[in-house]
Amino acid sequence: MALPQLKQDATEARLSALSLPEGGWSSAARADALARVRAMGLPSRRDEYWKYTRPDTLVDADAPKAALFDAQEEPIFGEIDRLKIVFVDGVFDAAASDDLSLDGIEIERLATSAASDIHWAKDIYGVLEAKGQDPVERPLAALNTAFATDGILVHVKQTPSKPISLIYIHSDEGSDAILHHVIKVDSGASVTVLENGPAAARFNKCMEIDLADNATLHHVRAQGRDHERRAATHMFARLGTESVFKSFTLTANGVLTRNEVVIELTGDDAVAHVAGACVGDGDFHHDDTVFVTHDAVNCESRQVFKKVLRNGATGVFQGKILVKEGAQKTDGYQISQSLLLDDDSQFLAKPELEIYADDVACSHGSTSGAIDEEALFYLRSRGVPESDATDLLTLAFLAEAVEEIEDEALAEEIVSRLSEWLVRHRRS
């Protein structure tokens, strides 16, 4: 079916501002992805999947400018021993990065990966993304596959000694970055991937993750609090038998963030947890869109999203659990909650379950509420000042999401960032 003219025009306008990287093993995948973009068209306001989030500025040919944030604080994860890989406005910074070698794993950059037509990443690059276009279209991810300028390709053969840490620095007010990462974890291996930083004025990021049987991936991300930045990110994960995928995202501020996570449980007894804590003040718009497909027996999935919103901030959650025929003994859980610190802020949620197996346990819930006045008074009656008591209750609200982080040191980092944010954003 032909695209509506407006959509087609917007798509072509965006495409004309980009050029397709040529050559190498990824060129076929890129050409296919470009064809997908043209067939789907880039998102527009009319699209059902973009009902709560305006995609315009993510699609416009030019990225809206974003002022640089004068970060007075130390970057997160500073105390954690990790392998640092730094991108400045989407451009790899060799000087700031560590040597890309670590026992047990192979790390390559997408931009400089072997020119030959043969590469392990060919089985994943654009493949999981293409699969994730069904049943819901994600054109920005296809755009990413086609035009990504760089990214990392990680093949984890054995559990490495430390996490891989992707650091995204924003230094140009008009930067428009497209990065695509591929992570393949072999059977029995386990890896932790960290991401932090605002990345660019506009950031389109895609991460494809392939977990073999018994493989484990822990992902902890702190999206920068550089306020005017915009980001559309996608994670596509395919989970083998008894594999474990756990992802947590902290988002503090940002005028526009759309984080999509698409998970396919293809092997029996696999576990997928996706969690997010976000705090927004003012013209903040944060969208978590999650799609979990159970296509194997006895798998567990959890979605835990908590949003603290104030001064007109908007939080969005679209979460779906799809249990395919035969995916018996599925244990699916989904909770999305917002804490509205005033009447101006809003939370829009669309939780969905679609189940074609009869022996499953799935639950979902979504709530919006204010600070519990009884609890607030109780704390104050013990001498805790109102603002501290509010922060304490807010952190308590976020706790269920933060608890999804398994590593204690990482969880503590996240909690301390959250408390600092709360102190900075107190009602004066």
Next chain:
Amino acid sequence: MLEINNLHVKLEEEDKQILKGVNLTVEAGKVHAIMGPNGSGKSTLSYVLSGRDGYEVTDGSATLDGEDLLELEPEERAAAGLFLAFQYPVEIPGVGNMTFLRTAVNAQRKARGEEEISAADFLKLIRERAKALKIDADMLKRPVNVGFSGGEKKRNEILQMAMLEPKMCILDETDSGLDVDAMKLVSDGVNALRDEGRGFLVITHYQRLLDHIKPDVVHIMANGRIVKSGGPELALEVEHNGYADILAEVA
């Protein structure tokens, strides 16, 4: 220590007068008890003194060591030395009991210009005081009052009181829902805090608690007023004859 004069309180939201001229003075070192039928305004009095929203003071005053309580925020009242053991302690999911108590102790110290207590000293102190109340390590770690039994909640209130060492303690029906053993624990906890510098206002329905925590003065509250005050024998009279005789007598 605590001086309440002609206190009139109505509900903020509706035109309903609840306290209609309460007069009461609790001296340092003394235990005063308030008894009275349900709905007479005992909890309201305790809430108004501790600064809960929803009430409007239309007349009268309340001071603690001369300081106007009604002018202060709830946390300032706490720092000034006022403590209320709630009739219905509040559950706070996600906030650990221990974290909560340390935050409270340090907030009060800070408000009074004192040094914060070190983590080690705090731990030592809370272990010792929790043990006396048979509160185990698990209860200290769990979220505040979440999943606690009625008796555990009340013991937890007393633990908070013991840690905060307030000057003026108000206990609102701390005995309700307690079995005999828990009642003994709670009373021992309270008695351990009795001190010549500290005042107590114990709200209760039952003589039973007053067998353990011996009051100096007993007040009867009815329909928003203190209608009769006397010695411990007044509590015995209530125990035997109920409130009817007293209310008829003062009517």
